Amino acid sequence: MAAATSTVVGLATSSLSPINRKQPTLNSAFLKSPTTARNPFRVSQASGGKYTCFQRDWLRKDLNVIGFGLIGWLAPSSIPAINGDSLTGLFFGSIGTELAHFPTPPALTSPFWLWLVTWHLGLFICLTFGQIGFKGRTEDYFEK
Secondary structure (H helix, E strand, O other): OOOOOOOOOOHHHOEEEOOOOOOOEEEOOOOOOOOOOOOOOOOOOOOOOOOOOOOOOOOOOOHHHHHHHHHHHHHHHOOOOEOOEOHHHHHHHHHHHHHOOOOOOOOOOOHHHHHHHHHHHHHHHHHHHHHHHHHHHHOOOOOO
């Protein structure tokens, strides 16, 4: 009696291929052939050399924005408008007060937290609008 190779026919004509007897290969119409994964961060030649996912330098940081944004926030926050004191003065003064009892953290009722949140919120808003304005102007976003 001769040995016959058998093919298993089932759902979607899947079969075990008898090419390598040690490791059977499963072929199915539901499974795609194995391919290498595509790197979405690599420059595609079909797109003309532009990034297809997002630009590599998506932040597009510029030291001019950081410098002018910091100066642009320090100037108005240093105006003495809160009972004769400035926001910057109150914030830096509260840092000194809290450092006087250093190992102990500031209490939740300390005005340090109010000055910290207010000063940094203003700084980050100023830096964000500075980035939008500076990069928008250099990249002609505001042109008609």
